[in-house]
Amino acid sequence: MAERMSQMLRSDARDNREHVLDAARELFAARGFDVPMREIARRAGVGPATLYRRFATKEELAAEVFGDEMRACHAIIEEGLADPDAWHGFCSVVERLCELHARNRGLTAAFSSTFPRAVDLAADRTRAMRLLGDLVRRAGDTGRLRPDVTVDDIVLVLAANNGIHATAMSVRVNASRRFAALAIRAFEEPESR
């Protein structure tokens, strides 16, 4: 559908739309949702009006950008579910989600909280929740996961992971890795190993 619309655009408009999305992706990832629209436009080599012509509001742009990131989340969880070792799959999901969120400031906002008008993100979110539920159940069956751990705990950890506000990305990612390791320790049944 998005492609059909892009197809009807003139070639320069289509290019600019892509440039805007790329710029938004980079800036949202690096500095969170609070980057000014003008700066996205500037980085895309485009005037503000052009940006607003394609994306009527900041939320609309964010919805499109974070929709992509959401798909990355889904992919990670599904790969974890596909892991023959359920516990290992669970751990790698926690680790990789934490890292993804550390690399994308503001992705957590899309994941846990809700954007004003981003209805489609809510659907992605509930789908991710369902998948996470499967993951937790599957890991629980192995006995390696503490029996009282729920999906909410994962979401809590993800939200908390977003509290790591270091400015430099490398610092953020390192801290996030340590944090993921802590979280996994907290989730693991001590008597299982």
Place this chain on the structure above:
Amino acid sequence: MAERMSQMLRSDARDNREHVLDAARELFAARGFDVPMREIARRAGVGPATLYRRFATKEELAAEVFGDEMRACHAIIEEGLADPDAWHGFCSVVERLCELHARNRGLTAAFSSTFPRAVDLAADRTRAMRLLGDLVRRAGDTGRLRPDVTVDDIVLVLAANNGIHATAMSVRVNASRRFAALAIRAFEEPESR
């Protein structure tokens, strides 16, 4: 010193100063550092000019407010150090710090990051760090704490705790409690009990 200055103020000015501090405490706690100065003034029943006459800048006001909260942090840590059961003291510090930070949005900003001009807060911060170091060492000696846990891990957990962005305070506090429990599990040496 602060009292000496207040003493020289006219009675109405002194009252208003207190009202402003009370309002700022409440609003910073409830909604974080981003509340408008006007709103603090309004809540204090005071004009903007009055507020700015007492606190030349927003940071100055925040420094004064969070200075008080800082003292609460110190008290918590010192009580933990005074606990005859070192491990129990350690746990209660983690729990109580998490809860305090959950009740005070933006306190973590003062605690871990640095305000532009809040020099005096930095001193409080390093003092808190030293105390936390003592706490960790003391808990480590009991063998209940995993030997690789450092002060940085506590700070990391505190920062992460601040990522719990629920709007309603009761929700935030509950989530924070669960989070503290998770953190303590992660810190505890599994073979020790």
Place this chain on the structure above:
DNA sequence: ACGTTAACGGACGCTGCCGTCCGCTTAGAT
């Protein structure tokens, strides 16, 4: 090549915040 029309971007208006100024008010000393 050329005309039509989509697309562009600089300039604009609006809102919300910070911090200041200045004419009026009132505490508190005499």
Place this chain on the structure above:
DNA sequence: ATCTAAGCGGACGGCAGCGTCCGTTAACGT
């Protein structure tokens, strides 16, 4: 009761970000 200076707050200017308008440019069908 009076006076004076400390104190007050509404109104102001400035800045930054969002979203829009309109005169100009250039894509692309013929």
